[in-house]
Amino acid sequence: ASVSEPAQKCCTENIQPFLTSILEELMGPVSSGFTEVRLLFDKEVNEIIQDFQKTNDMARLRENVDQLMTLPFNSVKMEPCYLKVNLLQELLQDLKSRFKVYHIDFVIQRTQNYMQELMENAVYTFEQLFSPSYQADSTKVATTIEKVKLRVLK
Numbered sequence: 001a002s003v004s005e006p007a008q009k010c011c012t013e014n015i016q017p018f019l020t021s022i023l024e025e026l027m028g029p030v031s032s033g034f035t036e037v038r039l040l041f042d043k044e045v046n047e048i049i050q051d052f053q054k055t056n057d058m059a060r061l062r063e064n065v066d067q068l069m070t071l072p073f074n075s076v077k078m079e080p081c082y083l084k085v086n087l088l089q090e091l092l093q094d095l096k097s098r099f100k101v102y103h104i105d106f107v108i109q110r111t112q113n114y115m116q117e118l119m120e121n122a123v124y125t126f127e128q129l130f131s132p133s134y135q136a137d138s139t140k141v142a143t144t145i146e147k148v149k150l151r152v153l154k
């Protein structure tokens with residue numbers, strides 16, 4: 001009870017006025033990281049479509065989709081997404097000194113984990129929606145892949 005009032009006053013005067021601007025500042029790198037995940041998924045699926053249109057090979061298509069399923073665990077391909085979030089390191093340094101925010105690396109790592117999880121969900125959903133189409137007419141497969149991709153991105 002004796003701490004509650006001073007703590008509330010401290011938060012109201014020294015922290016709450018800055019929360020909106022802090023959130024906006026942090027969301028820039030986070031949003032660009034998640035946008036990069038979206039662009040990577042789009043690029044990879046477009047490459048599958050282009051390869052299938054060139055080869056018309058269903059076995060190769062299955063291989064490409066199987067390879068897409070490993071995308072969230074491919075650190076080389078996911079790195080550009082993760083690098084966008086590394087900008088938080090600089091932004092959080094200022095918060096660390098002003099508001100005693102610690103565990104900056106944890107915030108960055110957790111954000112990158114969410115990015116990987118998002119990619120896992122995207123490729124899994126893509127595979128689940130597309131898998132019945134393996135039996136479809138090969139002339140419609142590229143169109144089906146595109147429709148599934150757009151559905152996943154939505």
